[in-house]
Each structure stands twice: as structure tokens, then as C-alpha cells.
């Protein structure tokens with residue numbers, strides 16, 4: 001299990017800059033253009049002219065490429081190794097999907113082109129939204145949101161618009177959100193103008209149905225929930241929950257971040273949800289790009305269709321078009337129509353997987369998570385709350401609380417030590433309701449051998465916590481750098497957020 | 513493996529899913545397809561598109577056709593970047609973190625701002641977030657925006673600000689010069705004005721030259737100044753930090769990101785001082801050291817502003833952002849350097865003005881409509897052409913030329929379209945446009 005990440009001593013690109021070097025030569029105007037126009041600065045009012053050129057780096061193309069390739073080597077992706085980052089569904093991203101989006105037929109397409117010239121991409125988008133509707137049971141999708149959180153905001157706006165049209169706009173201002181929810185849920189609800197009401201989790205790891213019942217009233221706008229929840233447990237009483245919300249006049253929002261567990265087995269519609277988002281950068285295998293771009297299509301049941309953001313991709317039997325004529329829509333939520341290159345990848349993924357492939361992906365994802373849970377449970381170092389009474393779905397949350405109490409080694413330290421074994425850390429300290437939480441989502445694309453390595457590493461690190469706690473607390477050792485001082489990074493006296501801040505700090509410290 | 517978990521068959525993995533919510537039928541999705549067939553099928557669909565490289569296309573209006581240097585695509589294609597998640601584990605993500613730190617640094621240099629975040633979804637959502645941020649910082653509830661702000665942007669702005677109770681008020685712009693009318697700004701700015709927003713170059717392509725005055729007016733009422741930019745222009749145009757901007761936003765797509773039918777995009781977001789930094793949305797990368805003090809290192813900072821810690825009190829809900837587009841922008845700007853960017857701007861200005869020159873020779877056409885200096889976009893007016901802008905647009909399409917965006921949203925500008933010319937437009941493209949217009953309008 002030995003591992004060593006690449007380590008370059010790579011200065012900031014600004015520090016490698018040499019005046020006068022240029023890495024890319026833009027095209028010049030031709031002679032006639034220059035003759036006719038003359039000096040371009042005659043057309044830039046002197047008051048608007050930049051006095052000092054921007055202090056951008058000056059390097060040759062080769063130097064720029066070498067710099068960034070070295071940086072890439074000091075990064076870790078799914079293509080580098082196992083990435084069991086819970087809730088993020090870091091599955092392998094098929095390369096054919098990446099290749100398809102390199103076509104100039106998509107890259108060079110302008111969003112305002114006449115619809116007669118964009119029928120190809122509109123057809124793709126139309127088919128994709130239908131496929132997503134089938135996967136979730138919703139009747140219509142908007143592909144616009146750039147990410148899950150963006151979709152949650154859109155969904156919350158839809159809930160708001162729905163109550164407003166029903167004459168209950170001002171009154172229904174409370175959004176119910178379980179304490180196990182992802183941070184984006186309460187943040188999105190608040191952005192859309194709702195007060196959030198936190199619903200506790202029961203001893204079973206599921207939402208407290210009695211608490212939902214006592215929380216609903218005439219102010220309830222809706223509930224945001226993910227199922228399986230962030231503990232990886234399926235909310236068995238989901239129908240009771242949805243009935244409670246619906247009979248109180250509220251709507252149910254499905255955070256689809258965990259959809260990878262249930263493809264083809266159950267759907268948000270059958271569970272009683274009204275609005276759904278899917279993170280294509282999770283379940284539908286689009287690469288996560290170091291934090292983005294992703295895509296978070298949002299779908300709704302029939303009675304909410306009219307509230308979806310404009311435009312929607314529509315088909316009239318002979319041509320595809322962008323439908324803006326939707327008077328009850330929540331409006332526009334971004335420029336243009338969505339992160340198209342991401343959507344196109346997801347479409348390629350879905351049609352290559354097919355129905356049996358998607359089902360198998362979920363089955364394997366769940367099997368893999370249960371396999372890891374079982375092995376860790378058997379070892380006993382980590383406590384898996386609610387297991388084995390409940391099966392887990394696509395992920396399992398283990399607590400390093402026992403290890404912490406007995407050795408002083410924290411979940412955070414364990415995460416760091418796992419990096420030394422070439423495995424990306426699980427999600428750490430989330431959900432917040434589990435102490436010393438490590439959230440493991442192996443996904444379907446890890447082999448049995450890879451899962452065994454993950455389990456072996458987890459157990460080994462637990463052992464190290466007892467035999468040599470300082471070793472774990474000092475980790476990692478095999479990454480590009482040793483443990484990073486994050487407190488210093490955010491401290492007002494020492495923070496440095498740009499090259500210009502560094503320049504100023506260096507100058508001040510050089511002064512006698 | 514099933515045995516290991518104590519089950520006999522795969523279906524038992526779903527024992528905990530109540531029968532009442534189980535799907536009774538298979539999803540109606542076609543069966544799996546081979547890689548070869550998937551490619552051939554999707555390529556056949558995409559082949560129906562006719563793109564900006566298949567015909568001269570003069571569209572801009574929020575998404576711009578610039579050349580993407582090959583080295584940019586090469587770097588962002590690196591799978592260590594492309595297949596990684598948000599760099600929560602700094603030690604194993606130093607390269608990505610450094611690249612994003614460099615991106616932030618370059619945005620600061622371009623805009624002359626102190627702080628930049630590592631990306632928002634796009635310009636329009638950055639505008640929405642900037643408005644909300646200004647309202648939080650000032651405790652006020654109005655935003656003044658110029659009359660001719662891009663319609664897509666305004667629509668998204670309204671969606672973002674309405675739940676926060678922020679009122680959007682329009683400042684008049686002179687329909688001859690495109691400039692903000694200072695008297696109107698003076699009339700409308702009050703103690704409720706959280707911020708004044710201006711764009712430079714404006715949506716209609718010309719510079720707003722009274723920026724110092726606008727900045728003074730905004731600050732005299734203790735309102736913030738938010739400036740929206742096309743980052744390419746900052747190679748030669750005065751940076752907003754120079755005229756007192758408190759928040760700078762913009763669209764980073766032109767910096768090495770393909771048009772892709774409008775997405776992914778890259779929302780630029782920067783601010784001027786630490787009081788504002790605490791209210792800034794989005795992820796920020798900082799430079800620090802390792803705990804042992806031996807190495808320079810990078811990590812995410814000020815996460816207490818963000819949703820995963822602050823939940824409903826976070827400065828924004830943003831989580832997944834547009835990191836890889838920011839890396840593309842960093843590579844692009846490194847290749848360009850100050851000299852490359854300057855040359856690029858000179859080429860764009862020259863070609864844009866060449867276009868206006870030859871188009872204004874067409875009988876019945878006014879180019880530009882606005883009496884002002886332009887960067888890469890300009891208004892083309894057909895009031896005296898005897899045909900509507902939309903009709904002329906259709907005629908151009910028949911001749912294999914894609915005209916600019918017809919400005920139906922601003923009827924007061926008459927029969928006008930917004931045209932865009934960049935370094936990718938050859939003189940032949942521009943001359944062909946002029947010839948086509950001549951032919952279309954000859955028989956009028």
C-alpha cells in the first residue's frame with residue numbers, strides 16, 4: 001500500500017515571469033483593416049485607457065504548459081485513485097463522454113443562434129430531459145441549473161411561486177429541513193426567502209416523523225429531503241412524511257444527490273416528491289472539474305410545470321424550440337440554458353449505460369457500500385451508527401468517536417493518514433449529527449480489490465491510532481506537501497489571497 | 513460479496529425500500545449501447561447544428577466567440593484536474609489549489625481589486641449575488657442599474673433579488689450616446705441605494721466614460737459601486753479598481769472557454785476590501801504554509817462564510833462552482849500575458865471599427881447607432897432601411913451569414929441589432945456581411 005504523490009517545488013507562475021516573453025500570439029488585423037481604421041487607440045477615450053498594463057505572467061507556451069502539467073501532477077482525481085468521498089459520488093468518468101464534447105459542432109455553437117441551426121443540440125437536450133423525467137417520475141425537467149445548490153434555489157422559488165399563486169404567499173414561509181441535510185439545503189431555502197425549521201433525526205437514523213407532524217402548520221411551505229439520506233439510510237417512512245406535508249398544504253423537494261442508490265428501484269415520484277434535482281456530476285458520471293462545472297437539472301410533477309424557469313426546451317412535432325411563453329415561470333435563473341457540455345456528457349452516459357446498466361450501477365454501488373460497512377463493522381474500530389440493523393444504501397457513515405476517545409486521534413487525522421495510502425479521504429465531519437463522522441461512498445466503479453484496499457487502509461490507520469497516535473496526527477507524509485496550516489491561511493494577520501497580497505507582504509517583511 | 517454482507521441475491525439489497533414505493537415496472541429507457549454506436553449516434557445529432565465556424569456569425573450579447581489556444585484545452589483536459597472534486601483535502605490537491613490561487617491573482621491584476629473568489633456560475637448569477645451582498649453590507653434594499661443592461665442578466669438578477677426584497681431601479685441612458693444620464697442617477701440614488709451597477713463596456717458595446725462621476729455619486733450616498741466587465745477588454749481599458757469599484761463581476765467565458773451553446777460559463781467575482789471579503793460568496797483559495805513551516809502550501813479559506821458550515825446564514829448557497837473554467841482562464845491569461853492581451857484588444861478594436869466603417873457605407877444602415885466609442889460590440893440600426901431588423905436578419909441567414917442579436921427588448925432603439933466582431937472574424941467575413949446587406953437592401 002505504499003504511495004508517493006508527485007512533488008514539484010513549483011513557484012507561482014508570476015514568479016517565473018520574464019518581461020517580454022509571450023506564450024500566444026493573437027491574430028493581427030490585415031493591412032486593409034489597419035489602413036482604414038488607423039490607430040485603435042483613437043477609439044479608446046483617453047479617460048478610459050488603462051495606464052499600467054495588468055501584471056499578468058509572461059512566459060512561453062512551453063513554460064506555461066510545463067507549469068500547469070506539474071500542478072496537475074500534484075492533484076488527485078478519480079483517475080488517480082479511489083475517491084470514496086461520501087455524498088459526492090466520485091465514480092469513474094467514461095472517456096467517450098469527454099470526447100464527444102470536443103466536437104466543434106458543440107464547442108462553436110452560440111446560444112443565440114437561430115433555432116433552425118441548433119436543432120441537433122436542442123434534440124439532445126429534449127431527449128435528455130425526457131430521460132431524466134423517466135428516471136425520477138417527474139413530468140418535466142429544466143436543464144438550466146449549474147449545480148445542485150442552484151437547483152435547490154430554483155426549487156425553493158417554485159415552492160414560493162406555487163403558494164403565491166394559491167394566495168398563500170406571505171403565509172407559507174417555513175421550510176422544513178432535517179438536521180442531517182447538506183448545508184446547501186438550508187442555505188438555498190434561506191436565499192429564496194424561507195425561514196428554516198430543523199427536523200431532528202430519530203434513533204433509527206431516519207427523519208423523526210412525529211417531529212415532522214408537530215412541525216407542520218399553516219406556515220409550512222415544504223420539506224427538503226434526500227432519500228437515501230446523508231447517513232446512507234433509506235427513509236422507510238417516506239410516504240408518511242409526504243402525506244403529512246401534503247395534507248398540511250406543503251410541497252416536497254427531493255435533493256437528488258443520493259440518486260445513485262436507487263436507479264430503477266424506486267423514484268422520487270413514487271415516494272411522493274413534487275420537485276427533484278439531479279446532480280449530473282454525481283449520478284450521471286460527468287467529471288467534477290476540481291469543484292465544477294456540474295449540472296443540476298430540476299424536474300417537477302405536472303401541477304408545477306408552469307413554474308419551471310424559462311426557457312424550456314420544447315418540441316412541436318416537427319421542430320425543437322426554446323419556450324419562453326410561460327407566464328407563471330419563476331423567471332430566468334442564469335444566462336442562457338445550462339452547462340451544455342456537462343449535459344451532453346450525461347446524455348452520452350445514460351444512453352451507453354442503458355436501463356440495465358443504470359440498474360446495475362445502483363445495485364453495485366449499494367453492494368459495495370454494504371461490503372465496506374460489513375467489513376468495518378466486523379473489525380469494530382469504527383462504529384457504524386444504526387448498522388447492521390439497517391442496510392446502508394450507496395454510502396455508509398462511520399464514526400471514529402471511539403478511536404478519538406481512546407487515542408485522541410480525530411476523524412480529520414484519519415482522513416489525512418488515508419492520503420498516505422493513495423486513497424482520497426472520505427467526507428469528514430458530515431453529516432454533523434454523527435460524531436467524528438467519516439462518510440464513505442465507494443461507488444459502483446471500484447473493484448473488489450480496491451474496496452479491500454480501502455478497508456485494509458481504514459483498519460490499518462485505526463491500528464496506528466492506538467500504536468502510534470502521533471504518526472496519524474502528523475499525517476500525511478506521502479502527499480505533495482505535509483499537513484497544511486489552514487488556521488494561518490484564514491487568519492486576518494496572515495491571510496494571503498492573491499499574488500498582489502503576497503507581493504505586498506514580501507515587501508513589508510523585507511523592509512528593515 | 514453478497515455472502516460477505518449476508519445476503520443471497522441482489523434484490524435483498526433493497527429490502528429496506530418499502531414495497532409501496534418500489535417501481536413495479538422497468539424504467540422506459542433504451543438498453544445499453546456500445547461506445548462506438550453512442551459516438552456515431554450523438555455525432556449524427558450534433559451534425560445537424562450549424563455553428564459559428566460553419567458560417568460567419570456576429571453574435572455576442574453575453575457569450576463571445578474568441579479563439580481558444582490549444583494549450584488551454586490540453587491543460588484542462590488533464591484528468592487529475594478534470595476528475596477531482598472540490599479540494600477539501602488540501603495536501604493531495606496542491607496543484608489544483610495553486611492553479612485556482614493563480615486564477616484569483618490574475619483576476620485581481622486585471623480588475624485592480626484586492627480579492628477575487630475562485631468562480632461563480634456565470635455573470636448573471638454573479639450579478640444577483642453581488643446585489644444581495646451589497647444589500648447585506650449596507651443594510652439597504654435598492655439596486656440601481658442602467659436602462660440598457662443585458663436582458664438575460666436583468667432577468668436572472670430579478671430572480672435572485674426578489675426573495676431578498678431588493679428593488680431594482682433603472683437609471684436612464686442617453687439613447688444617442690449610450691451614456692448613463694447623471695441627473696437621473698442623482699435623482700434616483702437615495703439612502704436606500706445599496707449599490708449602483710454599471711457595465712464597461714456596456715451591453716451595447718460602448719464604454720461608459722463617466723465612471724469617475726458615477727463612482728463619486730454612489731460613494732457620496734455611501735452606496736457601493738458594482739462594475740460588470742468583459743475581462744478581455746481590460747488589456748487596454750481602465751480597470752474598475754482605478755475608479756473606485758467595490759465589487760467587480762463579469763463573464764470569464766472569453767478567457768479560454770468555448771462557447772458551448774452558452775455553458776459552462778465562468779462568473780467572475782472580486783471585491784476591494786476586507787469588510788466586503790467577509791460577505792463575499794463562493795470559494796476562496798489562500799496561500800499559507802505547511803504546519804511544520806517548511807513548505808508553501810494552499811488551501812480553501814474563510815469557509816465559515818459558506819453553506820457547509822454556516823447553513824442558512826451562509827453568504828451564498830453555492831457549492832459546486834466552475835473551477836475548471838477558472839483553470840482554463842488562468843492558463844489563457846498566462847499564455848497571453850499583458851502584451852498578448854493588449855495585442856488581442858488592438859486587433860478586436862481595429863476589426864470592430866473596420867466593420868462599423870464598411871457597414872455604415874451600406875445605404876440605409878447606421879453603424880453604430882450610438883455616438884460613442886466601442887470595444888467589440890456595436891449597435892447596427894436599420895431604421896432607414898425600409899425593412900425590420902428581424903426581416904434583414906432572416907435574409908442574412910438565407911445568405912449563410914448569422915447576424916447579431918436583434919434588440920427586441922429595447923424598442924426605443926428602433927430597428928437595431930447588436931453585432932460582435934472579435935479576432936476570429938476575418939476581413940472576408942466582414943466584407944461578406946456588408947455585401948450581403950447591400951444586396952438585401954438594394955431593391956428597397
Ligand SMILES: Cc1ncc(COP(=O)(O)O)c(C=O)c1O
Nearest residue numbers: 087147148149182184257831832
Ligand atoms: C446531499 C447533497 N445535497 C446537495 C449538494 C449540493 O450540490 P452541488 O454541489 O452540485 O451544488 C451536495 C453536494 O455537494 C450533496 O452532497
